[in-house]
Amino acid sequence: MLILKLTNITKEYNSRVILNDINLSCKNCEMIAIKGKSGVGKSTLLNIMAGLERATSGEYYYNEILMNDKSINSLSKFRQANVGYISQHSPMIPELTVLENICVPVWFEKDEEKKKEYMQQIESLSMLFEINNLLDKKINALSGGEIQRAGIIRSILKKPQLIIADEPTAALDDETALMILTHFNFLKSEGAIIIVVTHNDIVSKHCDKTYQLSKEGLLLIS
Numbered sequence: 371m372l373i374l375k376l377t378n379i380t381k382e383y384n385s386r387v388i389l390n391d392i393n394l395s396c397k398n399c400e401m402i403a404i405k406g407k408s409g410v411g412k413s414t415l416l417n418i419m420a421g422l423e424r425a426t427s428g429e430y431y432y433n434e435i436l437m438n439d440k441s442i443n444s445l446s447k448f449r450q451a452n453v454g455y456i457s458q459h460s461p462m463i464p465e466l467t468v469l470e471n472i473c474v475p476v477w478f479e480k481d482e483e484k485k486k487e488y489m490q491q492i493e494s495l496s497m498l499f500e501i502n503n504l505l506d507k508k509i510n511a512l513s514g515g516e517i518q519r520a521g522i523i524r525s526i527l528k529k530p531q532l533i534i535a536d537e538p539t540a541a542l543d544d545e546t547a548l549m550i551l552t553h554f555n556f557l558k559s560e561g562a563i564i565i566v567v568t569h570n571d572i573v574s575k576h577c578d579k580t581y582q583l584s585k586e587g588l589l590l591i592s
């Protein structure tokens with residue numbers, strides 16, 4: 371079984387405590403929501419779990435491997451192999467088309483079979499998320515919600531084990547958000563761990579557990 375475990379995690383920036391004594395355990399086929407006030411440290415926590423930042427103290431185990439003392443190079447390999455990171459504002463290259471932007475992770479793949487598999491994923495996900503008719507347009511021609519859906523496809527096309535999503539439905543209407551959540555549920559049933567930061571009750575209702583992040587720590591609220 372795949373387990374993500376945080377024990378007594380703290381994070382400080384310039385001696386300012388952002389996260390204090392954070393404990394969390396989740397396993398594959400689980401989707402959890404994290405809520406909390408602006409500035410409380412939700413993105414910082416996601417960054418630690420994604421291997422983008424190191425905690426100041428405490429232990430982060432992913433699949434029984436201690437991530438704290440990994441080198442920057444190893445963390446980067448961990449991310450490439452395991453993590454699909456969905457951010458609020460997916461960075462896109464404006465000079466490229468939607469398809470070219472989505473294809474960025476495919477550039478680095480040397481295995482031709484895998485490349486083919488990723489391209490098939492892009493085709494089916496863009497149909498599912500209803501942006502298939504926009505793939506040859508320049509990114510600037512898309513709405514915020516369309517760009518967000520393109521960013522989600524790019525983050526999940528390699529079927530990552532760990533999906534970390536920071537407000538993945540912020541730019542989406544409820545109906546489109548539900549479409550994304552239905553797919554997240556499918557990925558969960560296939561074995562992924564999904565961790566979502568959200569202010570949207572529709573999203574948290576689709577999660578197995580909801581946590582509240584505050585200065586007191588991370589509390590299970592439902």
Ligand SMILES: Nc1ncnc2c1ncn2[C@@H]1O[C@H](COP(=O)(O)OP(=O)(O)OP(=O)(O)O)[C@@H](O)[C@H]1O
Pocket residue numbers: 383388406407408409410411412413414415
């Ligand atoms: N690299 C950094 N250096 C210094 N301070 C930082 C850094 N990154 C984040 N912070 C600070 O840490 C605090 C938590 O930021 P974070 O982005 O994690 O909060 P958040 O809960 O995700 O907020 P929001 O909901 O507004 O996105 C903020 O006060 C922020 O200014």
